Amino acid sequence: MTQEALKKNVAEFALSYIKPGMIVGVGTGSTVRYLIEALATIKHQLEGTVASSIETENLLKIHQIPVYDLNSVNSVDIYLDGADEANAHRYLIKGRGGALLREKIIATVAKQFIGMIDESKQVDILGEKAPVPIETIPMARSYVARQLVKLKADPVYRENYKTDNGNVILDIYNLNLLNPVDMETRLKQITGVVETGIFAHRPADLLLIAKKNGVIVI
Numbered sequence: 001m002t003q004e005a006l007k008k009n010v011a012e013f014a015l016s017y018i019k020p021g022m023i024v025g026v027g028t029g030s031t032v033r034y035l036i037e038a039l040a041t042i043k044h045q046l047e048g049t050v051a052s053s054i055e056t057e058n059l060l061k062i063h064q065i066p067v068y069d070l071n072s073v074n075s076v077d078i079y080l081d082g083a084d085e086a087n088a089h090r091y092l093i094k095g096r097g098g099a100l101l102r103e104k105i106i107a108t109v110a111k112q113f114i115g116m117i118d119e120s121k122q123v124d125i126l127g128e129k130a131p132v133p134i135e136t137i138p139m140a141r142s143y144v145a146r147q148l149v150k151l152k153a154d155p156v157y158r159e160n161y162k163t164d165n166g167n168v169i170l171d172i173y174n175l176n177l178l179n180p181v182d183m184e185t186r187l188k189q190i191t192g193v194v195e196t197g198i199f200a201h202r203p204a205d206l207l208l209i210a211k212k213n214g215v216i217v218i
Contacts, residue, residue, distance in 0.1 A: 054164050095169070125178065206218070
């Protein structure tokens with residue numbers, strides 16, 4: 001079974017957690033594209049959606065699925081999103097697609113946060129396979145990078161890229177993530193850092209993992 005087939009399977013499996021009348025937060029990325037296609041089959045049952053990126057908002061509108069601004073809804077019942085890495089504690093690394101700030105906002109607001117991955121994204125220690133993206137105010141980029149070097153990490157500026165919020169991304173390699181909660185806190189304390197791609201203070205409530213013999217739930 002291909003990785004794309006696994007992504008499609010886990011996205012379709014996630015529909016079972018959606019109940020009629022819900023406001024659904026929708027993430028960003030390749031797995032989410034399959035989720036949006038699946039949501040289109042039940043769109044008449046939804047109260048509406050909240051999008052984590054302009055890309056996702058556009059895809060939802062193409063499928064004629066209602067999209068609301070987060071400020072206009074009282075609550076988000078469920079948030080569904082993929083991840084670049086996930087461990088057994090349901091801690092995630094997200095943001096390779098650049099939408100980490102809006103993703104974390106919706107995850108924090110949502111009553112339930114469900115992560116969707118294929119088995120290739122499952123790791124024992126975060127940072128094994130993917131760098132940690134950090135959204136940074138443009139004028140602070142060099143300063144933030146110097147502070148990251150002091151943490152013995154290797155920041156790489158994502159050139160020619162701006163987030164939906166007009167900020168820049170530093171992709172951080174070799175970051176010590178033995179304690180993701182502590183590192184998320186330390187990074188957020190660096191002046192100029194807007195948000196990190198470490199989802200440890202707000203981990204997924206459930207993690208759906210697509211394997212060749214089916215989807216398991218952690």
